[in-house]
Amino acid sequence: MAPTSSYRGRIAPSPTGLLHLGHARTFLIAAQRATEHEDTLILRNEDIDPQRCRAEFVDAMIEDLRWLGIRWGEGPDCGGPHAPYSQSQRREHYLEAWRGLRDSGAIYPCTCSRKDLAQAATAPNDADDEPIYPGKCRGRTDAAKFSAPAGVNWRFRVPDGEAVSFVDLHFGPQQFLAGSDFGDVVVWRRDDVPAYQLTVVVDDAAMRISEVVRGRDLLKSSARQILLYRALGATIPAFYHCDLVLDEAGQRLAKRHDALSLRHLRESGWTAG
């Protein structure tokens, strides 16, 4: 493929534990695609959730990525034109997006309790996905009264019945139906933490990412995020989803598979070459 000068890829680990083989595969593919296009790879530290992220895992993640032979041109350790590259330092960007979505009516405050949701939610088509929000707060029109997001959940109103399509660069044409494959997703949590779906879109847009490489389990998330890009008036990147690494039982690797953490493999004498 002819190199283009505009390719910007990223790897975006979350420091909630040690990186394992499943992450390594996705990140190596992302790094390889950036190299093929002779262009920039960005490292973004997705440490937005103070409940789950720990600083010690940020250092471990950088060490593990270097051990894999991955090199990046912009990141929390080396800076760059779109700094900061740690989500915990980018709150102002997310707040700006929140204000825009509030003002355009794309999001609404939701005060449903966990119990309300458990009782009313429809099961999604996909068993391990989150339940579809039943819509109790959808009609609320008081968003403009909030000067800050804290205290309620903020949900993004998806266009029910609309087919969201994109061509994945690995898996080909994809289509998901808003309102039945996924519902109104939380973009800002009541404990005042912006949610993954919002932060990833805001950052990929701000950092001018042209291609997102991620695991197959996020195909549906990509469809949801396309709607968010539109609502934010941002350019939608290309998507390349990777196969997941499975364990012997056919389950995807999770952080509980400590034996397959890159650190453990390195300490037991593996080489990444």
Ligand SMILES: [Zn+2]
């Ligand atoms: Zn609600």
